[in-house]
Amino acid sequence: MPCVLVDIETGKTILKYILATSSPEIKVDPTRSITGKETLAPKVASFSSRGPSPDYPDIIKPDIAAPGANILAAKGNSYQIMSGTSMATPHVSGTIALLKVLHPNWSPAALKSAILTTASINDERNMPILAEGLPRKIADPFDYGSGHIDPNRAADPGLIYDIDPRDYNKFLGCTSMKTFVSCNETSLPGYYLNLPSISVPDLRHPITISRTVTNVGEVDAVYHAAIQSPPGVKMGVEPSILVFSATTKVITFQVKLSPLWRLQGDYTFGSLTWHNGQKTVRIPIATRMTIHDFYADVA
Numbered sequence: 001m002p003c004v005l006v007d008i009e010t011g012k013t014i015l016k017y018i019l020a021t022s023s024p025e026i027k028v029d030p031t032r033s034i035t036g037k038e039t040l041a042p043k044v045a046s047f048s049s050r051g052p053s054p055d056y057p058d059i060i061k062p063d064i065a066a067p068g069a070n071i072l073a074a075k076g077n078s079y080q081i082m083s084g085t086s087m088a089t090p091h092v093s094g095t096i097a098l099l100k101v102l103h104p105n106w107s108p109a110a111l112k113s114a115i116l117t118t119a120s121i122n123d124e125r126n127m128p129i130l131a132e133g134l135p136r137k138i139a140d141p142f143d144y145g146s147g148h149i150d151p152n153r154a155a156d157p158g159l160i161y162d163i164d165p166r167d168y169n170k171f172l173g174c175t176s177m178k179t180f181v182s183c184n185e186t187s188l189p190g191y192y193l194n195l196p197s198i199s200v201p202d203l204r205h206p207i208t209i210s211r212t213v214t215n216v217g218e219v220d221a222v223y224h225a226a227i228q229s230p231p232g233v234k235m236g237v238e239p240s241i242l243v244f245s246a247t248t249k250v251i252t253f254q255v256k257l258s259p260l261w262r263l264q265g266d267y268t269f270g271s272l273t274w275h276n277g278q279k280t281v282r283i284p285i286a287t288r289m290t291i292h293d294f295y296a297d298v299a
Contacts, residue, residue: 004028040123044143045069046132047084051142052267052286057201058190060286064115065129065144066091095151102155103216109163109194110214114154116196117161117281119147140269141284146197158217158279161196168193198255199286201267202293203233206258213251213274213281215244223274223281225253230270230287234258237272257287265289 006014018024044065053061068088070081092115099111106114121144123129129148131139170188191198194212215221223242229235236256244251255272265288273282 040125040127040130042067042123042129042148044129044131044139045083046134048131048143049085051145052199052201056190058199059193059195060141060145060197060199060284062143063112063145063197064092064119064149065147066149092149095149095154098151099154106160107162107165110160110216113160113162113196114157115149115151116146117159117283118150118153118157119145119282120150121147121282141197141286142267146282146284156217156279157281158215158221158276159213159223159274159281160216161194161211161283162214163194196283197285198257198272198283200257201286201288202290203257203259203287204262204290206256208254208256210252210254211283213242213253215249215251217279219246220244221276223276226273226275228270228272228285230257230268230285232260232265232268232289233270233287234260235270235272235285242274255285257285259287259289261289262291263289264291 042065045068048065048068049062051061053059066088068085068091069083071083071087072079073082073087073090075082095115096111099106099114103111103114121129121139128138129144131137131143171190171193172187191200191209194210198209198211200207200209221244223244225237225240225242227235227237234257238254238256242251242253267286267288270285270287271282272285273280275281
């Protein structure tokens with residue numbers, strides 16, 4: 001059966017016409033695609049999975065957004081227009097393959113960092129990316145992670161957040177030895193990993209989180225911090241200026257997050273961007289102020 005999805009205002013207009021007309025008529029035309037200047041792009045599709053992660057809320061998920069709607073894909077011996085995460089994944093995988101050719105010695109964490117820190121949170125008109133759904137809204141890190149992938153910028157990110165593989169054991173608290181796995185119950189929260197993002201789901205007291213960046217751009221470079229604090233949170237970065245040289249390629253800095261009030265809140269979002277006039281290296285930040293471990297929002 002023909003079906004047309006419309007927004008609420010259009011729906012009200014249709015309903016008003018139906019109620020005011022004794023014999024309302026409908027004309028259905030074949031669908032058509034609108035491209036170019038008449039449509040906003042990119043947008044987060046309504047079917048795209050959203051955060052926070054129920055198992056690991058101290059890590060922002062999703063990580064990145066990529067084209068995944070109406071993609072021409074190979075299927076069997078033919079082709080088909082398909083949509084979904086499975087369509088976005090090849091775009092990211094292909095970007096990783098290209099980056100690996102450019103930077104064969106980079107670790108998986110470094111490649112991921114390059115993609116995330118150079119992603120865009122604005123569309124082609126420099127307007128905030130929208131998230132489809134009910135209701136439609138401006139997208140946030142739980143819709144698109146760090147933003148929409150930009151392979152060209154990822155090729156030269158300036159700074160990367162790298163991770164020693166052994167650090168994952170501190171987070172997972174587990175060590176695998178052939179068929180035996182030993183886990184440590186005192187594993188560190190995920191926000192202590194050197195990820196290109198920060199998520200604190202239980203911000204009750206001031207907390208300081210370290211991050212380490214490696215300069216992969218010009219040898220002599222100076223980066224300045226631009227802070228966008230999550231609403232309700234005081235945020236500071238020390239040092240606020242990073243100076244790289246031939247002898248100083250890796251620098252560690254601290255991000256301090258302090259709740260402004262004592263309350264049981266919801267997630268709010270901010271960001272930390274390092275910039276040097278030519279490159280911007282941005283990471284999203286999500287925080288939730290809490291009082292109790294277990295609570296329910298009820299009206």
